[in-house]
Amino acid sequence: MLSPDTRSDEEGPVPVASSNPSSAVRLREILSSIKADKGAMVGFVIVAIFVIVALAEFVAQSTGFLLAPYNPIKTNVGPQYAAPSLAHLMGTDNLGRDVFSRIITATPNDLGVSFTVIIFALCVGAIVGSYAAFHGGILDEALMRVTDIFFAIPALVLAMSIALALGPGITNMTVALMIIWWPPYARLARGEALKIAHQNYIEAARLSGAGRSKIILRHVLPNISLTLLVYASLDIGTVILVYAGLSYLGLGIKPPYPDWGQMVSAYQDFMLSYPWLPFFPGLIIALGVIGFSLLGDGLKNTLTS
Amino acid sequence: MNTASFILRRLFLGIFVLLGVVTITFILAHSLGGNPVYAWLGRTASSHPQLVQLYTEKYHLNDPLYIQYYYYITGLLQGNLGYSPAKGFIPVSQVIVETFPYTLQIAFFAIVISIVLGVVLGVVSARFHHGPIDKSIRAFYLAGISSPAFFIALILLIVFTYFFHLLPTGNAADPSLLTPKPITYIPMLDSIIEGDYAYFASSIQHVILPSLSLALGTFGVVVRVLRSSMLDIMRSNYVRTARAKGLKENTVFFKHGLRNAMISVVTLSSFIVTWLITGTIFVENIFSYPGMGEYVFTALIVQDYPGILATTIIFAVIIVISNLVADILYVVVDPQIRLG
Numbered sequence: 001m002l003s004p005d006t007r008s009d010e011e012g013p014v015p016v017a018s019s020n021p022s023s024a025v026r027l028r029e030i031l032s033s034i035k036a037d038k039g040a041m042v043g044f045v046i047v048a049i050f051v052i053v054a055l056a057e058f059v060a061q062s063t064g065f066l067l068a069p070y071n072p073i074k075t076n077v078g079p080q081y082a083a084p085s086l087a088h089l090m091g092t093d094n095l096g097r098d099v100f101s102r103i104i105t106a107t108p109n110d111l112g113v114s115f116t117v118i119i120f121a122l123c124v125g126a127i128v129g130s131y132a133a134f135h136g137g138i139l140d141e142a143l144m145r146v147t148d149i150f151f152a153i154p155a156l157v158l159a160m161s162i163a164l165a166l167g168p169g170i171t172n173m174t175v176a177l178m179i180i181w182w183p184p185y186a187r188l189a190r191g192e193a194l195k196i197a198h199q200n201y202i203e204a205a206r207l208s209g210a211g212r213s214k215i216i217l218r219h220v221l222p223n224i225s226l227t228l229l230v231y232a233s234l235d236i237g238t239v240i241l242v243y244a245g246l247s248y249l250g251l252g253i254k255p256p257y258p259d260w261g262q263m264v265s266a267y268q269d270f271m272l273s274y275p276w277l278p279f280f281p282g283l284i285i286a287l288g289v290i291g292f293s294l295l296g297d298g299l300k301n302t303l304t305s
Numbered sequence: 306m307n308t309a310s311f312i313l314r315r316l317f318l319g320i321f322v323l324l325g326v327v328t329i330t331f332i333l334a335h336s337l338g339g340n341p342v343y344a345w346l347g348r349t350a351s352s353h354p355q356l357v358q359l360y361t362e363k364y365h366l367n368d369p370l371y372i373q374y375y376y377y378i379t380g381l382l383q384g385n386l387g388y389s390p391a392k393g394f395i396p397v398s399q400v401i402v403e404t405f406p407y408t409l410q411i412a413f414f415a416i417v418i419s420i421v422l423g424v425v426l427g428v429v430s431a432r433f434h435h436g437p438i439d440k441s442i443r444a445f446y447l448a449g450i451s452s453p454a455f456f457i458a459l460i461l462l463i464v465f466t467y468f469f470h471l472l473p474t475g476n477a478a479d480p481s482l483l484t485p486k487p488i489t490y491i492p493m494l495d496s497i498i499e500g501d502y503a504y505f506a507s508s509i510q511h512v513i514l515p516s517l518s519l520a521l522g523t524f525g526v527v528v529r530v531l532r533s534s535m536l537d538i539m540r541s542n543y544v545r546t547a548r549a550k551g552l553k554e555n556t557v558f559f560k561h562g563l564r565n566a567m568i569s570v571v572t573l574s575s576f577i578v579t580w581l582i583t584g585t586i587f588v589e590n591i592f593s594y595p596g597m598g599e600y601v602f603t604a605l606i607v608q609d610y611p612g613i614l615a616t617t618i619i620f621a622v623i624i625v626i627s628n629l630v631a632d633i634l635y636v637v638v639d640p641q642i643r644l645g
Binding site: 039145146148149151152153154155156157158160161162164165237241244245248249250251261264265268271272275278279282283285286289290293294 | 318321322323325326329330333443447448450451452453454455456459460462463467575579582583586587591601602605606608610613614616617620621624625628
């Protein structure tokens with residue numbers, strides 16, 4: 001799958017300015033430079049729409065309210081195989097279900113999985129990586145070799161084998177992805193932590209008697225977090241792609257509940273007569289990934305320049 | 306450190322990584338709760354209890370874990386990857402020998418297409434950077450890189466096979482043609498060696514769409530890396546010197562720029578190989594191409610656990626080897642690289 005460090009315009013980890021103005025100022029700077037960058041702006045709008053739909057749908061689902069125009073699971077809300085129209089924006093499927101409603105309903109799952117996996121990888125990776133960098137020795141060596149092993153198996157294949165052991169389902173799939181997603185973050189965090197390990201303020205903290213954990217928590221993590229966040233923002237799209245793949249293979253949510261990847265594989269059989277059926281869910285996956293990678297690129301360019 | 310000891314070190318690391326991968330698959334096979342034979346045999350286990358007993362004895366499953374691990378590793382080294390329920394319990398190794406050459410064919414063409422397309426568009430992008438051409442190329446590769454492999458494959462299938470009837474789909478060649486006798490075990494190569502050009506032509510027609518589907522997902526990274534490394538190089542001192550010598554801009558661009566920028570493309574091999582492996586699982590299934598990806602897909606559906614674990618190991622072997630080759634290539638093409 002996509003590895004974010006090859007997706008970006010520049011190779012290697014992102015050097016981030018070490019000057020640390022207040023975060024509010026920084027945020028305003030970032031926002032204004034995203035506005036100036038047309039690609040990043042497009043990405044921002046796409047991501048915003050996806051996130052708003054996901055949040056609204058999540059709230060709607062938990063309160064039992066229906067956000068989508070039709071019930072996504074109910075059959076025959078329209079004729080079978082209706083072409084896209086005003087009544088059914090993306091047409092209806094073989095069971096007369098509204099495709100648009102199904103896509104909306106699946107949004108919180110697909111985004112939820114990606115954000116959960118990324119946040120977990122970010123936290124575990126940052127802590128494990130910076131601890132290994134400061135501890136050194138056998139712990140550091142062991143971490144590097146473990147990540148080597150994880151890099152040798154494609155994420156989707158490893159998730160697939162773990163998924164078989166755990167059984168299909170969205171929770172198990174999230175767990176499988178969490179297990180395999182943190183090593184690149186640990187590696188990146190380790191590299192970044194090593195870069196600042198001999199800075200004066202770290203030495204000062206050490207001389208003032210701060211323990212390793214305190215140094216890592218108070219001084220290292222805040223300073224490497226920006227680099228990791230940029231990497232993560234580019235990585236969200238990758239998780240969406242891998243999860244879509246797992247869901248396409250039937251390892252995600254079980255039908256009749258909808259999921260983007262699962263919809264493509266289910267509608268694939270009708271593609272010759274009704275090509276829009278697999279087209280729309282596939283397009284939504286691609287759009288989401290494009291949105292996150294445009295935004296991530298924009299963030300990266302802002303923070304590196 | 307000299308080149309030979311660098312390569313040896315890499316080789317050692319590769320073997321270590323493979324051992325790790327095998328350990329992970331071993332853990333996975335044994336984390337299924339109870340007797341892994343149930344996982345190996347899938348649904349067949351409940352209908353054939355005598356098979357379960359046979360396997361339990363054969364694989365020493367009543368022995369302590371470290372002994373099982375020993376047998377697992379020695380079994381692997383002897384090429385014993387278990388038996389595949391998805392293929393009527395023939396050895397998984399045999400399935401892989403039969404399917405892998407087809408995947409190799411797709412992968413070969415996918416790599417060729419993505420490098421040719423990537424280099425051409427990368428060069429054009431760098432030559433006209435920040436112009437409208439550069440921007441359209443960016444939009445094109447962004448769409449490719451962001452689309453799931455199965456989505457690209459479906460679109461190509463609908464457009465080229467059903468709307469325009471340009472290319473065939475299903476199988477690796479026209480089913481009415483006999484597969485050439487195995488010499489190299491790669492049907493396309495065998496057909497050339499045996500002079501069976503009808504088969505060769507047909508297999509080329511069948512390989513275009515699957516490999517194009519994969520290439521459309523990977524060429525983007527080549528464009529991206531080549532473009533940014535070209536732009537860096539064109540700002541470098543030796544390029545300024547070349548220009549100052551009065552060389553034509555095109556000579557500078559291709560001789561000084563492109564040649565050096567190509568080194569950066571070598572570093573992408575690991576990414577491309579990983580993407581292709583993942584992609585074949587979807588693409589071969591959509592085009593009913595009889596490769597290893599298609600086998601993984603069916604193995605997944607019938608829970609053919611030995612098949613999944615064996616292919617995971619094979620995939621890891623491919624990635625480790627391709628990383629090794631890339632590392633070696635990298636030091637060979639660029640003597641400036643520090644070894645360490």
